[in-house]
Amino acid sequence: METRIIKGNIISAPEFGKLEITEKGYLIAVDGKIKGTFQKLPDEFSDCTIEDYGDALVMQSFADMHLHAPQYPMLGMGMDMPLLDWLNTYTFPTESCFKDNKFVRKAYHRLAYELAAKGTTRVCMFSSIHREATLILMEELENAGITGYVGKVNMDRNGGKDYQETTEESISETVKWLEACNFEHIKPMITPRFTPACTDELMQELGRIAKEKDLPIQSHLSENTGELALVKELHPDCVQYWETYAKYGLWNDKTLMAHCVWSDARERKAIKDAGVWAVHCASSNENLVSGYAPVRVMLNEGLNVVLGSDIAGGDHLSMFKNITAAIRASKARRIMDDWKTDFLTVEEAFYLGTSAAAPFFGEKPGFTPGNSLHAIVVEDETLPMVRPLSVHERFERCVYRREHGAILAVYSEGRKIFGK
Amino acid sequence: METRIIKGNIISAPEFGKLEITEKGYLIAVDGKIKGTFQKLPDEFSDCTIEDYGDALVMQSFADMHLHAPQYPMLGMGMDMPLLDWLNTYTFPTESCFKDNKFVRKAYHRLAYELAAKGTTRVCMFSSIHREATLILMEELENAGITGYVGKVNMDRNGGKDYQETTEESISETVKWLEACNFEHIKPMITPRFTPACTDELMQELGRIAKEKDLPIQSHLSENTGELALVKELHPDCVQYWETYAKYGLWNDKTLMAHCVWSDARERKAIKDAGVWAVHCASSNENLVSGYAPVRVMLNEGLNVVLGSDIAGGDHLSMFKNITAAIRASKARRIMDDWKTDFLTVEEAFYLGTSAAAPFFGEKPGFTPGNSLHAIVVEDETLPMVRPLSVHERFERCVYRREHGAILAVYSEGRKIFGK
Numbered sequence: 001m002e003t004r005i006i007k008g009n010i011i012s013a014p015e016f017g018k019l020e021i022t023e024k025g026y027l028i029a030v031d032g033k034i035k036g037t038f039q040k041l042p043d044e045f046s047d048c049t050i051e052d053y054g055d056a057l058v059m060q061s062f063a064d065m066h067l068h069a070p071q072y073p074m075l076g077m078g079m080d081m082p083l084l085d086w087l088n089t090y091t092f093p094t095e096s097c098f099k100d101n102k103f104v105r106k107a108y109h110r111l112a113y114e115l116a117a118k119g120t121t122r123v124c125m126f127s128s129i130h131r132e133a134t135l136i137l138m139e140e141l142e143n144a145g146i147t148g149y150v151g152k153v154n155m156d157r158n159g160g161k162d163y164q165e166t167t168e169e170s171i172s173e174t175v176k177w178l179e180a181c182n183f184e185h186i187k188p189m190i191t192p193r194f195t196p197a198c199t200d201e202l203m204q205e206l207g208r209i210a211k212e213k214d215l216p217i218q219s220h221l222s223e224n225t226g227e228l229a230l231v232k233e234l235h236p237d238c239v240q241y242w243e244t245y246a247k248y249g250l251w252n253d254k255t256l257m258a259h260c261v262w263s264d265a266r267e268r269k270a271i272k273d274a275g276v277w278a279v280h281c282a283s284s285n286e287n288l289v290s291g292y293a294p295v296r297v298m299l300n301e302g303l304n305v306v307l308g309s310d311i312a313g314g315d316h317l318s319m320f321k322n323i324t325a326a327i328r329a330s331k332a333r334r335i336m337d338d339w340k341t342d343f344l345t346v347e348e349a350f351y352l353g354t355s356a357a358a359p360f361f362g363e364k365p366g367f368t369p370g371n372s373l374h375a376i377v378v379e380d381e382t383l384p385m386v387r388p389l390s391v392h393e394r395f396e397r398c399v400y401r402r403e404h405g406a407i408l409a410v411y412s413e414g415r416k417i418f419g420k
Numbered sequence: 421m422e423t424r425i426i427k428g429n430i431i432s433a434p435e436f437g438k439l440e441i442t443e444k445g446y447l448i449a450v451d452g453k454i455k456g457t458f459q460k461l462p463d464e465f466s467d468c469t470i471e472d473y474g475d476a477l478v479m480q481s482f483a484d485m486h487l488h489a490p491q492y493p494m495l496g497m498g499m500d501m502p503l504l505d506w507l508n509t510y511t512f513p514t515e516s517c518f519k520d521n522k523f524v525r526k527a528y529h530r531l532a533y534e535l536a537a538k539g540t541t542r543v544c545m546f547s548s549i550h551r552e553a554t555l556i557l558m559e560e561l562e563n564a565g566i567t568g569y570v571g572k573v574n575m576d577r578n579g580g581k582d583y584q585e586t587t588e589e590s591i592s593e594t595v596k597w598l599e600a601c602n603f604e605h606i607k608p609m610i611t612p613r614f615t616p617a618c619t620d621e622l623m624q625e626l627g628r629i630a631k632e633k634d635l636p637i638q639s640h641l642s643e644n645t646g647e648l649a650l651v652k653e654l655h656p657d658c659v660q661y662w663e664t665y666a667k668y669g670l671w672n673d674k675t676l677m678a679h680c681v682w683s684d685a686r687e688r689k690a691i692k693d694a695g696v697w698a699v700h701c702a703s704s705n706e707n708l709v710s711g712y713a714p715v716r717v718m719l720n721e722g723l724n725v726v727l728g729s730d731i732a733g734g735d736h737l738s739m740f741k742n743i744t745a746a747i748r749a750s751k752a753r754r755i756m757d758d759w760k761t762d763f764l765t766v767e768e769a770f771y772l773g774t775s776a777a778a779p780f781f782g783e784k785p786g787f788t789p790g791n792s793l794h795a796i797v798v799e800d801e802t803l804p805m806v807r808p809l810s811v812h813e814r815f816e817r818c819v820y821r822r823e824h825g826a827i828l829a830v831y832s833e834g835r836k837i838f839g840k
Contacts, residue, residue: 073804076820077813079747080765097806107804289751289763315744315820324735327499331709332752343709345500384493384527386517393497400496400735404824 004029004414005050008058008377009391010037013351014366016299021391026050027058029373032414036369053377053408057391057398060367061374061410062319063122063148063357064115066218066258066279066308069137070095070128072111076315079287083224083313086288088160091312095153096163098128101136108137112144118318119376121412122361123148124218124256124279124308126191129155129165131177142183145417148361151191151218152177156202159193171205178213185413194220195231195244207249216254219245221278222267223259224290242270251276256360258308259284260298261291268294268301277304277360280352282329283322284313292333295326296341306357307349320399323353346396377409377419378402424449424834425465428473428797429811430457432480433771434786436719441811446470447478449793452834456789473797473828477811477818480787481794481830482739483542483777484535486638486678486699486728489557489570490515490548492531496735499707503644503733506708508580511732515573516583518548521556528557532564538738539796541832542781543568544638544676544699544728546611549575549585551597562603565837568781571611571638572597576622579613591625598633605833614640615651615664627669636674639665641698642687643679644710662690671696676780678728679704680718681711688714688721697724697780700772702749703742704733712753715746716761726777727769740819743773766816797829797839798822 006029010022020037028035028045041050071091078090098104115123123141127134127150134152141150152174156167165173174190181188190210192198198206210217222228222241235244242263245251253275260278263271271278280293298305308314309322316322323346330344344352355365363371380394381403389397398406409419426449430442440457448455448465461470491511498510518524535543543561547554547570554572561570572594576587585593594610601608610630612618618626630637642648642661655664662683665671673695680698683691691698700715718725728734729742736742743766750764764772775785783791800814801823809817818826829839 073806075801075803076817077809079816079820080763094806103804103806110804286748286751289754291755292752328706328748331706332712332755334709335711335752336756343500381495383495384523384530386493386514386523389497396499397496400499 002031003045003048004373005041005045005048006053006058006375006377007050008053008056010367011057011059011391011395012037012366013060013347013355014368016351017345017348019347019392019395020366023391027367027375029414032372034367034369034371034373037367056408057378057380057394059376059378059395060354061119061121061376061412062353063306064120064309064317064319064322065124065256065277065306065357065360066281067123067311068126069108069111070098070133071312072107074312077312079315082226083288083290084226092160092163095128098130098133101132104133104136105140108140112140112146114317115146116144116410116412116418117407119407119410120317120319121145121147121374121410121417122357124189125150126218127152129153129163129170131173134177135180138181138183138186142186145412145415147185147413149187149189149216149218151189153191153193154202154206155193155197156199158197167199167202170202174206174209178209188215190215190217190250192219192250194227195241196227196234203244203248203250211249216256217250217252218256219250219258221245221257221260222262223285224288225262228262240267240270242267246270246274258310259290259293261285261293263294268298268303272301272303275304277306279306279308280326281308281310281314283315283325284310286325286329287315288313292329292336294333295330295344296333304356305352306360307353319353320402323349324400326352346399350399373411373414375411376407379406379408381406422451423465423468424793425461425468425470426473426478426795426797427470428476428478430478430787431811431815432457432786433767433775434788436771436776437765437768439767439812439815440786443811447787447795449834452792454787454789454791454793457787476828477798477800477814479796479798479815480774481539481541481796481832482773483726484540484729484737484739484742485544485676485697485726485777485780486701487543487731488546489528489531490518490553491732492527494732497732499735502646503708503710504646512580512583515548518550518553521552524553524556525560528560532560532566534737535566536564536830536832536838537827539827539830540737540739541565541567541794541830541837542777544609545570546638547572549573549583549590551593554597555600558601558603558606562606565832565835567605567833569607569609569636569638571609573611573613574622574626575613575617576619578617587619587622590622594626594629598629608635610635610637610670612639612670614647615661616647616654623664623668623670631669636676637670637672638676639670639678641665641677641680642682643705644708645682648682660687660690662687666690666694678730679710679713681705681713683714688718688723692721692723695724697726699726699728700746701728701730701734702745703735704730706745706749707735708733712749712756714753715750715764716753724776725772726780727773739773740822743769744820746772766819770819793831793834795831796827799826799828801826
């Protein structure tokens with residue numbers, strides 16, 4: 001039995017919009033599973049070593065539920081282009097370079113390290129179309145202590161001549177990739193890029209594989225109006241975009257759909273009824289001028305909403321930055337909705353970037369006993385103060401601003417994966 | 421004659437939307453004034469020492485044309501409140517602490533250092549109502565090498581009991597402050613906080629002083645709909661907000677007006693006709709859900725538009741971040757305008773944060789010969805690359821993303837104020 005006792009100001013989001021704060025408290029995990037948060041150290045642990053972070057903030061680590069690993073080299077570039085142009089000019093040419101395994105290893109080693117250092121301990125991630133690169137990505141994430149899912153991308157049309165598979169290749173490489181997956185904390189996920197990039201035949205086969213092997217699924221939905229028009233043209237039989245996934249068995253309660261910017265009441269009902277997860281990618285939607293997802297409405301309607309950095313449509317891996325991007329986007333949405341929808345508070349957006357994803361991984365929100373330990377320790381900014389700040393105020397400032405090196409330690413499934 | 425030769429990839433914005441790039445070039449200044457940008461070192465300088473930054477980017481430094489120095493301690497706090505509540509809950513109580521000169525010195529010393537380190541070499545800044553604190557602020561900025569204007573704030577109503585002057589105090593303290601100002605690079609600016617905080621009598625006297633001493637003026641205009649309603653109530657004789665400044669002589673071509681979010685065609689015409697400067701504060705407008713200023717329309721109509729961080733409505737001093745905030749806000753505005761107005765490109769927004777302010781200080785856009793040298797040197801991110809990037813692409817990435825410590829050196833009025 002390995003016991004871990006973390007002392008500090010413990011902050012978690014057990015419910016949407018609520019924070020639980022235990023000042024100078026103890027967060028205890030045994031064999032990687034949370035035992036509880038305590039104001040006073042329980043007697044049974046009095047002989048154990050304490051990791052004492054003094055006055056620092058101990059909070060839940062992040063889940064980045066949508067990002068593209070092979071777009072890491074193009075972070076912060078091509079931000080003046082609309083989605084479909086941006087894909088052809090920057091994205092596909094960059095992703096196509098992930099056939100060079102030496103480069104792949106270097107790029108993914110650094111990506112995995114940066115995720116850990118920034119406090120992202122759970123991911124659902126797109127790789128490229130390359131089987132070997134995908135396995136290298138999974139290995140690097142596993143080694144860095146990150147947990148979650150990775151998908152080899154499938155695309156057999158509209159990728160251009162240099163970055164596309166035949167339908168047969170796409171299927172056979174996927175089967176080979178699935179057979180080779182053997183990691184403890186990083187599991188495979190079926191990943192049709194999006195409807196415009198996958199033929200009906202490929203979609204059908206991917207649905208069959210997902211069902212047969214009981215695998216989760218990730219793709220893109222209703223990001224951009226140009227994309228909607230293209231999907232309509234490709235699937236005249238489908239009333240809405242989501243039906244192009246549903247008709248091939250790619251639409252269930254283990255399905256993540258990134259964006260949902262243009263999902264109207266009917267599409268949102270379909271998302272809710274199937275238990276599909278909407279991944280809100282605020283920074284990407286801003287950069288690519290895709291629009292502002294109706295996040296507040298989705299939450300009110302009871303949809304599952306989580307957050308994604310969507311690098312490299314998003315320009316930063318830090319989930320702190322993606323949380324404030326979600327707040328900003330909700331404020332833009334409030335203005336667009338003539339001040340009728342509420343924006344996301346800091347506490348609400350923090351919940352979306354942390355607790356909201358827990359059920360996808362079979363766990364509960366917050367630092368609930370029984371959950372595996374996923375946590376970060378953060379130091380305050382050293383700005384001059386006119387009065388002592390409450391832990392709640394320090395939490396808010398920490399979400400908006402941190403100094404370089406402010407993240408002191410990161411824990412993932414009970415293991416310390418970053419820090420001294 | 422002091423000659424300064426900076427070698428690197430020289431990048432400037434001589435025109436709105438245009439970049440001038442001289443790869444591996446020389447930026448030369450003599451006695452603090454720019455001589456020119458050269459691809460090859462002119463013979464006359466062949467004996468001079470070269471500051472060689474290798475492959476780094478050498479670009480114009482920033483002008484932050486609207487920020488509140490005494491709000492520095494509350495950066496990133498209270499972001500869930502609308503303007504008028506936020507002022508009463510956070511802002512006024514924080515500003516009122518700037519009567520303690522020991523704290524003032526400490527806070528402003530750090531603020532001045534941080535501005536220099538982040539490459540902001542020109543400012544137009546609000547202080548608090550305190551005369552002594554304002555002089556300390558000016559001294560700290562002067563010592564840090566920052567240039568520009570600072571104003572002691574005037575407010576004789578609606579500040580609450582702990583943070584307000586009588587009309588007489590406000591005037592007499594302003595006169596005493598102006599007499600005490602004696603700094604080479606930091607000059608005084610008349611600063612009525614905004615119409616709701618200044619009686620007619622105070623406004624009239626400030627207009628008189630500004631005219632008599634030929635001083636520039638800064639205030640706030642049409643930031644928030646609640647504020648508009650309040651101004652309308654206070655000045656039933658004025659059709660629009662701007663007239664409450666114009667009728668007291670506070671409306672001319674040396675006047676900066678922050679925000680202008682809700683300035684309609686008539687108000688924009690008044691701004692243009694008087695040569696008033698509109699200071700766009702995108703991050704603050706987002707955070708406080710004020711709205712999205714019609715920046716593209718203002719630019720098309722020929723108004724002077726510059727940028728401000730507006731800390732602490734804005735949550736970051738870095739003008740790189742405020743430039744990307746302006747791009748994002750313009751994208752939000754594009755969506756709100758049903759895709760009819762263009763967003764700001766990276767080059768355009770960079771121009772607004774650098775060159776656009778030059779005429780306010782009597783200079784020309786870009787690294788024009790005759791301008792004083794205001795420049796920064798920036799290193800690239802070390803992300804893995806799939807191909808060599810052009811200097812133009814590196815510039816774009818640098819605007820969106822930089823690593824900690826990426827700013828290697830900062831020059832202000834010819835002096836090196838930051839770096840080894």
